[in-house]
Amino acid sequence: MALVNDMRTVAALLEAAEREAHAMGDELPGAEHLVLAALVDSDESGRVLLGFDADQFRHAVDTVHAEALKTIGLHPDTFPALPAVARGRVYRGEESLGEVLERARLLARQSRPQGLRTSHIIRAAAHREHGTTARAFDLLHVDRDSLQ
Numbered sequence: 001m002a003l004v005n006d007m008r009t010v011a012a013l014l015e016a017a018e019r020e021a022h023a024m025g026d027e028l029p030g031a032e033h034l035v036l037a038a039l040v041d042s043d044e045s046g047r048v049l050l051g052f053d054a055d056q057f058r059h060a061v062d063t064v065h066a067e068a069l070k071t072i073g074l075h076p077d078t079f080p081a082l083p084a085v086a087r088g089r090v091y092r093g094e095e096s097l098g099e100v101l102e103r104a105r106l107l108a109r110q111s112r113p114q115g116l117r118t119s120h121i122i123r124a125a126a127h128r129e130h131g132t133t134a135r136a137f138d139l140l141h142v143d144r145d146s147l148q
Helices: 002-022 031-040 045-050 054-072 094-112 118-126 132-139
Strands: none
Touching: 002 031, 002 094, 031 045, 031 054, 031 094, 031 118, 045 118, 054 094, 054 132, 094 118, 118 132
16 A cells, blocks of 8 residues: 555656746756655655745745856846646656655655655755755755755
């Protein structure tokens, strides 16, 4: 039964990550969108672990994106949000999303019987050393080492 619940959790998180990506103007969801999905999920373990909510993390991601665009001379408002696209059950995402999801699954296996929780997603994302997620965590003063 835990495997079925994990599969439902993964499907819900991937769908939410895709919505977050499109709302932020990104075509494919990455690790940062998966973290956002975890922070808006009904399982509050991720929010409790971090001590902040999706809005705060979303603002940090927006700041990281804006700073990156400014370094190449672009303004963040240049890129509109993408329209939602109806897709089948095949999920596409950046490599970072797959890496975080796989690590979260391994963490969940170590903590049975509770199954995959949003705190596993957060802990897995904290393992990333580079990229938007790592920089957003740093902006929010998250001690990533303590989460691993």
